[in-house]
Amino acid sequence: MNINSPEFLNNPYPFYAERRASAPVFRRNDFEWTITGFQELSTFLAKPSAGRGNIGQTPHRGGDTSAIDALKKNNPSLALIERWMTFQNPPKHTKTRGNIASVFTNKLVSLLEQSIRKTLRELLYSNTEQGTEFDFVSTVAYPFPLTVISDMLGIPKEDRTQFAKLTRSLTIATQSNFHQLPKSVLQELNNSAVALEMYFKELLPKKIANQSDDLMTRLINKNSKDLDTQELLANCVFLLFAGQDTTTCLLTNAMSAFFAHPEEWQKLIKQPDLIPNAVEECLRFDPSVQLVGRFALEDIEIENNVIKQGHHVFAFLGAAGRDP
The missing domain is CATH 1.10.630.10 (Cytochrome P450)
Structure with a gap:
């Protein structure tokens, strides 16, 4: 899964589905992991040891x-x-x-x-x-x-x-x-x-x-x-x-989704009380922020995978939101 490829950037969801099916917690290399499953990502992000770190930081280099x-x-x-x-x-x-x-x-x-x-x-x-x-x-x-x-x-x-x-x-x-x-x-x-x-x-x-x-x-x-x-x-x-x-992306992604599903747009016009739930659904279906980066502040075990202290984790919110 090359997250910088034009194919991925244009439509990442088929890549997400493939990765979720094969390995929802996946080790990319010696120091990097990806998480695409909903339960696995929720468990990981809830841990205090899932640190935010700084841009450009490489804490696995022995401090x-x-x-x-x-x-x-x-x-x-x-x-x-x-x-x-x-x-x-x-x-x-x-x-x-x-x-x-x-x-x-x-x-x-x-x-x-x-x-x-x-x-x-x-x-x-x-x-x-x-x-x-x-x-x-x-x-x-x-x-x-x-x-x-x-x-x-x-x-x-x-x-x-x-x-x-x-x-x-x-x-x-x-x-x-x-x-x-x-x-x-x-x-x-x-x-x-x-x-x-x-x-x-x-x-x-x-x-x-x-x-x-x-x-x-x-x-x-x-x-x-x-x-x-x-x-x-x-x-x-x-x-x-x-x-x-984030708001610009949310509005744009939501409008694109409603163009693709005009029956849902008509439903909101007829039932405006559904709008708050529709906003949440847009955030799940095609979120503005597709992934967040975290560093393991200490060893973390997720579904029999041990993410070592200092390793970098790409937590794909967009993938987790479409985990069936």
């Missing part, structure tokens, strides 16, 4: 961190991303996530609900005419989450146009092997990381001077006791990036 240290020194994009809560292990991950969750409340989302609905209506109708075709990705799926997340963070409207290219560069960083990226790509990633972190750093004093009820201001106020400033800035970038990329 030698020289390679990753050199990467961080020369690549600010890696230094930024490793401060994201999604790449942290407990107890640091638990603390950072708890601090963000404590201010990212249902009340904040409720306050923005009418604005979110208004944004979606404008995107659907302002640039289209009834009965005409339009590009759903560029017209709705991409700008919608960017607008909503920017509103949540309290980013001024005039500043948002610069984020498209910058966040796209970070997508490459989180889905690639740093050791194998061309210098030109690395330079673009570093430029994007520096620009995004600098933007939020410059926005910081403005938020402190002009208090408002947005997510960034709440995080700044939380920062005085519980959050490091560098972590605050890094996770503002993370929230902007992660919500943008």
Whole structure:
């Protein structure tokens, strides 16, 4: 299963089915594993010893961190991303996530609900005419989450146009092997990381001077006791990036699925109370995030397979979601 091949990227699900049938827990080489079965993946991810690790990290090298240290020194994009809560292990991950969750409340989302609905209506109708075709990705799926997340963070409207290219560069960083990226790509990633972190750093004093009820201001106020400033800035970038990329993919994949199954679309029109379950089903059927990477912090046994400490595991969420 070559996860970088055009065939796989175009449609990974036949590859998943074949791997699940032959070996739901599979050893790729001396230090890497794949997990494609639902029960096996659920068991693995529930273990505290399934560590997140850092991009570019190779912990199986007997604790030698020289390679990753050199990467961080020369690549600010890696230094930024490793401060994201999604790449942290407990107890640091638990603390950072708890601090963000404590201010990212249902009340904040409720306050923005009418604005979110208004944004979606404008995107659907302002640039289209009834009965005409339009590009759903560029017209709705991409700008919608960017607008909503920017509103949540309290980013001024005039500043948002610069984020498209910058966040796209970070997508490459989180889905690639740093050791194998061309210098030109690395330079673009570093430029994007520096620009995004600098933007939020410059926005910081403005938020402190002009208090408002947005997510960034709440995080700044939380920062005085519980959050490091560098972590605050890094996770503002993370929230902007992660919500943008995953939601764009979810909307696009969902629309594609409904085009392929128009009877399900009609069912939702007639029974809108089914929509919440339909969202969950779209996340299962064709998820935005196809896999997550983990490192074994200690030996882990899954279905008579022993994943040794330091080994890297590719946990395929997309495969597990279609395990019959």
